[in-house]
Amino acid sequence: MTSCAAEDPLAQQAAAGDGKNYIAGDGSVTEYAADDRGEPVDVTGTLFDGTTVSSTEWDGQVTVLNFWYASCAPCRAEAPDLVSLHDEYAPQGAEFYGVNIRDEQATAEAFERSFGIPYQSFEDKDGGVLLDMTQYVPPQAVPTTIVLDKEGRVAARILGLADRSTLKALITDALAE
Numbered sequence: 001m002t003s004c005a006a007e008d009p010l011a012q013q014a015a016a017g018d019g020k021n022y023i024a025g026d027g028s029v030t031e032y033a034a035d036d037r038g039e040p041v042d043v044t045g046t047l048f049d050g051t052t053v054s055s056t057e058w059d060g061q062v063t064v065l066n067f068w069y070a071s072c073a074p075c076r077a078e079a080p081d082l083v084s085l086h087d088e089y090a091p092q093g094a095e096f097y098g099v100n101i102r103d104e105q106a107t108a109e110a111f112e113r114s115f116g117i118p119y120q121s122f123e124d125k126d127g128g129v130l131l132d133m134t135q136y137v138p139p140q141a142v143p144t145t146i147v148l149d150k151e152g153r154v155a156a157r158i159l160g161l162a163d164r165s166t167l168k169a170l171i172t173d174a175l176a177e
Contacts, residue, residue, distance in 0.1 A: 027160040030137070031170070032153075034177065040152030041136050045122040045129040048105050053097070053122070055152055062094040062155075062174040063148040066162070067130065067139045068121075069102035070111035074161040075143045079115040081164035082145075086119055089171050097122060099129050101142060149174050 043055040055063075066082055068075040086096045098121030100108045108121060122129050133139055137146060137154045145162040147170045149155040155177075156170040 027158065027163060029156065029158050029166055029170070031156045032137075034149070037149065037151075037153035037155065038136065041133065041148060041154065043129055043132040045099070045124060045132075047120045048100070048108055048123045049120065051120075055148075058095060058148065058152055060093075060150055062089075062150060062171060063152070064094060064096045064167075064171065065099055065129075065133070065146045065148070066096070067099045067101055067142055067144045067146075069100055069142060070107050071102075072142050076111075076115075078143060078145075078162050078164075079111075079117065081162065081167070083116055083118060085164065085168060085171065088168075089175070090118075092175055094171055094175060095119075099124050101125065101127065101130060147171060147174050149177055 041055050044052065046052050064082075064085075066078075070076075082096065086094075090096065096119040098112075098117065098119065100121045101124050103111070103125075105123065108123070111117070112121070124130055130139060133146065137157050139146065139157070139159075141159045143161065145158045145167060146154060147156040147167075155174045158167065158170075
């Protein structure tokens with residue numbers, strides 16, 4: 001029976017009852033070698049402005065997907081770094097999208113104004129984008145940041161708060177491929 005009682009930090013957070021309303025990632029980074037990346041992701045979603053976006057539009061560019069919501073403390077902490085990385089890497093061919101998993105449009109837009117977020121976010125309260133991504137790599141916590149290579153395959157995933165220097169290195173590596 002001891003194998004059934006293994007310590008699972010995500011399960012412990014869920015059972016804690018501390019009212020924080022999210023499962024925090026531990027900041028762990030998973031990189032996938034080019035030979036191990038599998039098929040390009042197939043994701044379609046609707047941005048808060050009503051535009052439908054498909055992953056087929058990302059061919060030939062590195063794409064960064066950040067799963068977030070406005071009251072998530074780690075999401076708020078990493079927002080300035082995501083803005084600066086967007087500003088640095090967008091001219092080099094990196095596309096950034098937020099994937100908001102919880103908020104109404106007004107709440108999401110207030111967050112984006114507060115932090116000066118220059119890229120758009122998917123409205124994903126129904127979990128469509130999140131569910132589509134689980135077949136490639138599960139975004140098991142919020143925030144989660146996923147870097148797709150130029151072929152649209154998952155190159156890396158950060159569970160939890162994305163360290164700026166780590167994410168910068170992951171984007172730089174994906175652009176250099």
